Amino acid sequence: MTIALALRNVTKRFGDVLAIDDATLEVEHGEIHALLGENGAGKTSLMNVLAGLYRPDSGEIELHGRSVQIHSPEDAKKQGVGMVHQEQRLVARFTAPENVSLGHTQPRWLVRQRFFRDLAARLSSRYRLPIDAEHPVWNLPLGHRQRVELVKLLHHGAVTIILDEPTANLAPTEIETFFEAVRQLAQSGRTVVFITHKLDEVIRYTDRVTIMRAGRVIATFPTAETSRERLNQLMVGAAEPAHEGAAHPSGPPVLSIAGLNISDPTRRSSLREVNLRLHAGELMALAGVAGNGQTELAEAITGHVPAYQGTIHVAGHDIRGRGPRAVHRLGVAYVPENRRDVGLVAGQSVAVNLALRRYDRPPFSSRGWLDHAAMRREAVELVDRYGIQPPDPDLAVGKLSGGNQQRVIIAREFSGDPRLIVADKFTRGLDPRSTQQFTHELFAHRDRGAAVLWITGDLSEALVCDRIAVMNRGQVVAVLDRAEATRERVGLLMSGDPSLSSL
Amino acid sequence: MALALVRRSDRRDPSQARDDTAVATTAAAWLIGLGGAIAAFSAFIVILGQNPVDILQAVIGGAFGSPVALNRTLARTIPLLLLSSGLILAFRARFWNIGLNGGMFMGAIASSGIALYNPTAPGWLIVPLMLIAAVGAGIVWSLIPGVMRVRFGAPEIIVSLLLNYIALRINDFLVFSYWKDPNGRGFPGSATFNEDFWLPRIADTNAHLGLLFGVLAVGVVWLIVTRTVWGLEVDLVGQGPRAASYLGLNTSRVILFVSAVSGGLAGLAGAGEVAGLNHRLEAGITQDLGYTAILVVSLGLLRPWFTALSAVVVAALLSGGTQLQVQFALPSAIAGVLLWAMLYGVINAQNLAERARR
Numbered sequence: 001m002t003i004a005l006a007l008r009n010v011t012k013r014f015g016d017v018l019a020i021d022d023a024t025l026e027v028e029h030g031e032i033h034a035l036l037g038e039n040g041a042g043k044t045s046l047m048n049v050l051a052g053l054y055r056p057d058s059g060e061i062e063l064h065g066r067s068v069q070i071h072s073p074e075d076a077k078k079q080g081v082g083m084v085h086q087e088q089r090l091v092a093r094f095t096a097p098e099n100v101s102l103g104h105t106q107p108r109w110l111v112r113q114r115f116f117r118d119l120a121a122r123l124s125s126r127y128r129l130p131i132d133a134e135h136p137v138w139n140l141p142l143g144h145r146q147r148v149e150l151v152k153l154l155h156h157g158a159v160t161i162i163l164d165e166p167t168a169n170l171a172p173t174e175i176e177t178f179f180e181a182v183r184q185l186a187q188s189g190r191t192v193v194f195i196t197h198k199l200d201e202v203i204r205y206t207d208r209v210t211i212m213r214a215g216r217v218i219a220t221f222p223t224a225e226t227s228r229e230r231l232n233q234l235m236v237g238a239a240e241p242a243h244e245g246a247a248h249p250s251g252p253p254v255l256s257i258a259g260l261n262i263s264d265p266t267r268r269s270s271l272r273e274v275n276l277r278l279h280a281g282e283l284m285a286l287a288g289v290a291g292n293g294q295t296e297l298a299e300a301i302t303g304h305v306p307a308y309q310g311t312i313h314v315a316g317h318d319i320r321g322r323g324p325r326a327v328h329r330l331g332v333a334y335v336p337e338n339r340r341d342v343g344l345v346a347g348q349s350v351a352v353n354l355a356l357r358r359y360d361r362p363p364f365s366s367r368g369w370l371d372h373a374a375m376r377r378e379a380v381e382l383v384d385r386y387g388i389q390p391p392d393p394d395l396a397v398g399k400l401s402g403g404n405q406q407r408v409i410i411a412r413e414f415s416g417d418p419r420l421i422v423a424d425k426f427t428r429g430l431d432p433r434s435t436q437q438f439t440h441e442l443f444a445h446r447d448r449g450a451a452v453l454w455i456t457g458d459l460s461e462a463l464v465c466d467r468i469a470v471m472n473r474g475q476v477v478a479v480l481d482r483a484e485a486t487r488e489r490v491g492l493l494m495s496g497d498p499s500l501s502s503l
Numbered sequence: 504m505a506l507a508l509v510r511r512s513d514r515r516d517p518s519q520a521r522d523d524t525a526v527a528t529t530a531a532a533w534l535i536g537l538g539g540a541i542a543a544f545s546a547f548i549v550i551l552g553q554n555p556v557d558i559l560q561a562v563i564g565g566a567f568g569s570p571v572a573l574n575r576t577l578a579r580t581i582p583l584l585l586l587s588s589g590l591i592l593a594f595r596a597r598f599w600n601i602g603l604n605g606g607m608f609m610g611a612i613a614s615s616g617i618a619l620y621n622p623t624a625p626g627w628l629i630v631p632l633m634l635i636a637a638v639g640a641g642i643v644w645s646l647i648p649g650v651m652r653v654r655f656g657a658p659e660i661i662v663s664l665l666l667n668y669i670a671l672r673i674n675d676f677l678v679f680s681y682w683k684d685p686n687g688r689g690f691p692g693s694a695t696f697n698e699d700f701w702l703p704r705i706a707d708t709n710a711h712l713g714l715l716f717g718v719l720a721v722g723v724v725w726l727i728v729t730r731t732v733w734g735l736e737v738d739l740v741g742q743g744p745r746a747a748s749y750l751g752l753n754t755s756r757v758i759l760f761v762s763a764v765s766g767g768l769a770g771l772a773g774a775g776e777v778a779g780l781n782h783r784l785e786a787g788i789t790q791d792l793g794y795t796a797i798l799v800v801s802l803g804l805l806r807p808w809f810t811a812l813s814a815v816v817v818a819a820l821l822s823g824g825t826q827l828q829v830q831f832a833l834p835s836a837i838a839g840v841l842l843w844a845m846l847y848g849v850i851n852a853q854n855l856a857e858r859a860r861r
Contacts, residue, residue: 303751324751336749345743352735356750360732368732 082158346398565826602663604793610770641770649762
């Protein structure tokens, strides 16, 4: 085997923070190489060096045995290095072929609809990556968009491909097809580096794995020679989240939904005849592939949907006509799916963001006058308790890392003893250690007597809950007890009719 | 006793911490930006073959150097204080109200109407009525884009801008026709108001009651922005509209609030021009200060006291610029070059400072 890519002794510092500490990574030609680590371990930073986004303070890059200088994404492209970023970087209003052709070297007048379609067909068949050429990419499922990104890289001649947590938003079936495509790329002689913190995917889909922790490379070895436990231990030195004790549901339902229908053409999906009951002291998973109505259901429960048929009761109160504020005051906490835009105000301090739910009431304000000191005192406590880094309540929340932003939302929503917690994919972007910590926290709230609805597309998360409600195309297709739920069964229910989830 | 002291400092410190660093950043941005702007401006003057020191001296002298100069500067400072303090709130909510010129016209017209149609009424009654009418007219005028935005999603930039021209025409119409002074020798303006209706002022200077209102407006806006729930909600709507709706914040109410406040203060600024300064309605009474205020708040980075300072600076440049024409036969627009250089310098310095703090 020959070395396709080597990063030697790379160090990168941001101010006082050592993001990459003397990291050395070797990737062999034609392999799928996992780069495994917690949030902030330096995986993405290291790959950003390779992709020309960061300039290292020291260290060398070698491609196919030659030492190269990569100072910009343009340089990286010339060297055949392409990266699919965590946040997708497609132009939402363009179709797939239009996106693929961005940055094209051919003259502009060549760029026509027919040309696009031919190109799309050619590329799709060449790389065996079916893509939709007709619709703007914002209309496509996330899995398809990822394929578009891949096709775009290949079209621009990438031979070394970096994937930054590409499966974060994919359904189990989509993940399978995605990796089939990736495997094909590797077999055709391309080299793939796959950034992740999901152990399952490392074991199942990669040839070798390099583990990073706190900016350092800890170890590299063939995936076949290792196990989940070993990887996890190397990565964090802790065990995986697991089911914690039995549920003790009690009293009348905290949340009761009857005959809920939402059909609003401006929303992504509609809901049909949803019936759910959730008791105090119970943790329920709302499992489903993204875009099957879970988020709509969460929004309806939390008072964000003004028009619906059916009834929603929270702790015995009909919430019809109550806005998000009034519903929150019934004791409903909501960790929204889209944390950056929805759950936080990036320009405001951590302290203000932690107080967003309650700034208009004592102790944070009285008669319209804010008490910044009180907000800050509370913030200092929450920052400490939830391990928000850096521990500075005055910092603008937009300057925190994604995982820490999520911590801020969780800290805010979980505090104040809510009686119902709706958490929409709340572990997204969190590393295993934090996932474990906050899952534990969810169970603690359940044991305290809160009802918890955990929306997730991840089977291992769904299976630790007390009950699992599965959603597909706007309907709750099944509610299973934990004892009767298996990985296969839930997975199958999530994907609905298998023939619909192909392409 | 000692415990009480500790608790006290404990209470003060936390809220101060955030403000202090931000104020320091802004102050640094100002110093660097202004320094750079003056350097660039000097180079420009050298190219024109003049001595920059002389020019800067003339500008400063023309703004503050004599009672006449001070009066001229003051005449522009007062409306700019009123206009820009309201605009701070609107822009913080990202409600791009550029209709202040129109609001100012409407305020001037409303207060003039009160004065012209009640020429013999007592001053203690008419002056407050004039001010109230002006504020009311400004609010109503400015609520048009506010309501259209909230109800129909109409872009306030377009609506408020176009309303400026309508206000301008209404003003022209009045001063050229019904309200035209018969003894004005054809000059487009109303008759001079009854002297009882003039705003009280210090001696014979331009320091009329509007100055007090202007300073008060800055102070109140500062309190709103830094200390109140309203101010925070204005910022939330501006910086995180989606978060605001997730929280269930009534965004429409905030938009209407800022459009009303900015319009009311613009109306008051208009009243100041007719009742405090010119003592009659004239064509072009606003001197386009409604637009200048946009520049003032940009220079002040939407912070109330920095904005007040930039209102003074901008007024001084506008007023000192006239001196260049007299002394050096340079176009008075040269002062505008310095103004834009300053704006450019300060905004860039602020961006750099923000980035450096990361």
